[in-house]
Amino acid sequence: MLCALCLAVLIAGGATKEKGKEPRILAGQSQTNFGKYEIRPSEDPMVINGQELETYELSYENASKPIQIGFLKTKKCKTFILRNEHFEIEYACEKGVFGVKKISKDYQLIPSTRNEAVLNLSQYYNQRVICQNPTSKEEILGLIACFYPMLIKEEYLASF
Numbered sequence: 217m218l219c220a221l222c223l224a225v226l227i228a229g230g231a232t233k234e235k236g237k238e239p240r241i242l243a244g245q246s247q248t249n250f251g252k253y254e255i256r257p258s259e260d261p262m263v264i265n266g267q268e269l270e271t272y273e274l275s276y277e278n279a280s281k282p283i284q285i286g287f288l289k290t291k292k293c294k295t296f297i298l299r300n301e302h303f304e305i306e307y308a309c310e311k312g313v314f315g316v317k318k319i320s321k322d323y324q325l326i327p328s329t330r331n332e333a334v335l336n337l338s339q340y341y342n343q344r345v346i347c348q349n350p351t352s353k354e355e356i357l358g359l360i361a362c363f364y365p366m367l368i369k370e371e372y373l374a375s376f
Contacts, residue, residue, distance in 0.1 A: 242357055248365040249373065250276035255285070255357050262286030262297065264323055274298070274361055279376045285360065287353070294353075296360060297323050302375050303334045305367060307360050314350045314359065316343040316367065339366040 242255040258271040262284055269286035286297040293310040297319070304326050306317040318340075319331065343363055350356050368376060 240354075242354055242361070244358055244361065246276060246362050246365055248362070249278060250365040250376075251278040252276065253361040255361060258284060260284070262299065264288065264297070269297070272357065274357075274364070276361075276365070279365075281376065283364070285357070294356070296356065298360065298364060299325065300376070302326075302372070303331060303368065305331070305335070305364075307356070307363075309350060309356060312349045313345055314347050314356060315345045316340060316363070334369060334372045336367055336369045343367065 240257075242253075244253060245251070246253050253274060253276050255272050255274050258273040261268040261271045263269070264286060269288055272285040272287070273282045274285055275282040281300055283298050283300045286299070288295040288297065293308050296307040298305050298307065304319045304324065306319050306323065307315065308317050318335075319326075343366070346359055346363060350359065365373075365376075
């Protein structure tokens with residue numbers, strides 16, 4: 217149900233293109249305490265194993281700092297690595313199923329103990345499968361913007 221609501225908000229909020237300017241900006245309502253979000257290409261690329269990833273910046277109206285999203289496409293999977301100074305997590309689309317995963321050791325920068333302290337486990341398990349067969353990168357980014365805030369334990373929300 218929430219997946220459909222967030223998708224409707226993404227479509228209504230729209231992927232907008234500022235007149236005469238690249239890049240594309242995605243904007244919408246997260247339906248969480250973080251409020252409205254914007255996703256835009258980042259000027260500071262995420263680097264994984266020496267490779268610069270296609271990188272986005274996710275910001276919310278009620279969060280103090282943006283989250284960096286790195287996009288990594290392999291033969292089997294589309295992986296979105298979300299990172300800020302307090303927390304990192306992965307969202308992946310594999311075999312037509314899109315959902316959250318704990319950060320792979322290959323991509324991890326933040327100690328597991330800190331990630332585990334911040335992670336809302338019940339939401340993590342609820343988000344293991346968010347939807348099937350998402351159609352575009354924009355749809356996936358919109359879903360991430362709507363679901364990500366729920367992964368943060370309430371006592372850590374003020375840090376974000």
